[in-house]
Amino acid sequence: MVDALAEAEGPRQRRAIAKAITLLESTRADHRAQADELLTALLPRTGRSFRLGISGVPGVGKSTFIETLGLYLIDRGHRVAVLTIDPSSTVSGGSILGDKTRMEKLSVHERAYIRPSPSSGTLGGVAEKTREAMLVCEAAGYDIVIVETVGVGQSETAVSGMTDMFVLLQLPNAGDDLQAIKKGVMELADLVVINKADIDPDAATRAQAQITSAMRLFGHHGNPAHSHVVHGAETAQRQWQPRVMQSSALQGTGIDAFWQAVTQFRNMQAASGKLAARREKQALAWMWERIDAGLKQAFRQHPSVRELLPRAVAQVAAGTLPASTAARNLLSAQAGQARPPHENTDTTPLPEQAP
């Protein structure tokens, strides 16, 4: 499968990608083992793409923006993969972003690969499949991977945690930027694009000014308290300052300036070592996130825990069992079946209390 993936672009490679991603999404243990082997074999061929996260509320025009951008990039010799994390699928098993026909021209282009969101699972599980699909696309030679999500819940954090640059699309009105600040999404953004700017140019310009000043106050990059203590004037210039731009994807305006900004960001981050540092941090965070999820799943599936948990929850809720005692009892029950409870080896005597 690795060879087929590494082949020149064409129907055979496309089938190999689809097959690999299907394998990654399988829940069968033997498939999972194969998938792990495949990922490890692919790894040396991955990491050479630029990973671009794009988010925004429903109606902001993500599909049109990504289609216009994708076709622009293909024109310039790139190969573009678009992956999607649809947080609604993690709740309902349905999908509001999974429809390929949203990007009619891009989806049929031979130099583009569009994969809808895994159709169900926890957000963590969906994010994991998307990260793995990203590696498959990279191994197949896609040099721009776009990961799209709708601005709901924690999915922006997940996308920002797996991409090199996180872009937030906003509408040219002042309402949704406050929500983005409130939810901490603005802090994640390396770049904000006010899309559909043509609808109301005055509002777009006002929004641009408002968001720029909000990002200076709230943003992690632009926080004056940071930059000013840590960096001198010279290094500050080489450091990316988050920007706010305008575009109208429908009319195709602003895409060129957008891509110039992305390229500038990429070059600065690569030169300063921040790109590599961000990926290393993301990989380790991803490992720990999956370990935590695995530990919780094993806990909840343990027979003793399943037996004792409902009563413990009821007692804690009713206030008849201390929460910390309930936690210790359940942890002992899980450990007890497998091995003797973890004895504390500290045997210093209890100190005498203060008067």
Add this chain to the structure above:
Amino acid sequence: MVDALAEAEGPRQRRAIAKAITLLESTRADHRAQADELLTALLPRTGRSFRLGISGVPGVGKSTFIETLGLYLIDRGHRVAVLTIDPSSTVSGGSILGDKTRMEKLSVHERAYIRPSPSSGTLGGVAEKTREAMLVCEAAGYDIVIVETVGVGQSETAVSGMTDMFVLLQLPNAGDDLQAIKKGVMELADLVVINKADIDPDAATRAQAQITSAMRLFGHHGNPAHSHVVHGAETAQRQWQPRVMQSSALQGTGIDAFWQAVTQFRNMQAASGKLAARREKQALAWMWERIDAGLKQAFRQHPSVRELLPRAVAQVAAGTLPASTAARNLLSAQAGQARPPHENTDTTPLPEQAP
């Protein structure tokens, strides 16, 4: 020990409280078992106090505010316990809040009990000890328990998660409210007090107006999008709206109005059932938080994990091992020693891929 705690106030009860809290803070397994028994025995006597969380940046005047408030409450027949979560102790083992002499009059008053922060441990561990100490104080008849923290890191979330009402102290300048909004602390606040208002009355009044409008925009309570969809005009009146007040603890002004607001909040929350619902939610969240912490600790202490983890971390960081594969390998290693790896029972065949 339960009997001594339940005794009338006096030196014997005070010693029993100190002894109980020391027992709760011990790391010895046999002490922990005794502590769990003690907590369970105390539980029927707990929950009758009002739990007030107070936070603010260093220099905002927390100690003076709490001392003035504590003496005011004692004058009105209450018994007041003050517990502290010092986030600096969880990093350095040192303490910036642990000094009893900060509240000279309150600390020697027989109707007050002041306990500094546990001196080391993770924030979760320190929070657990503080929650348990709170139960001990309640069982001993303290009817107002104040939990104080300095506005650093995640400690505000911990305190807001164990109290009935969370109060944020602010200085009368416009700088720190932006930080509080950014960190999401403003959203936690049921009440904001602009302390040291006497220093600059004009600035205090401006800050009050600014924070009030910021809370309307960002606050969970005051969010118009919420209240307006869910509640009619009649119920909205019975619902607490977060407030911004002024005080000067040093001059003793504003404390009376503050306590009236707290009492009004408490009565409204009790009447609407929100007080009980908040405590139930806190207890269950606490249980799961302790379970998660216990699972992570057991994982990190497992011999196979300890052996394999350093290499896995290095490989993931270097990009030679996929993060999700590393997570699965480590989870299998932990499970393997105790029992055979958790086989997936789903045996549906791998679906044929889309073309």
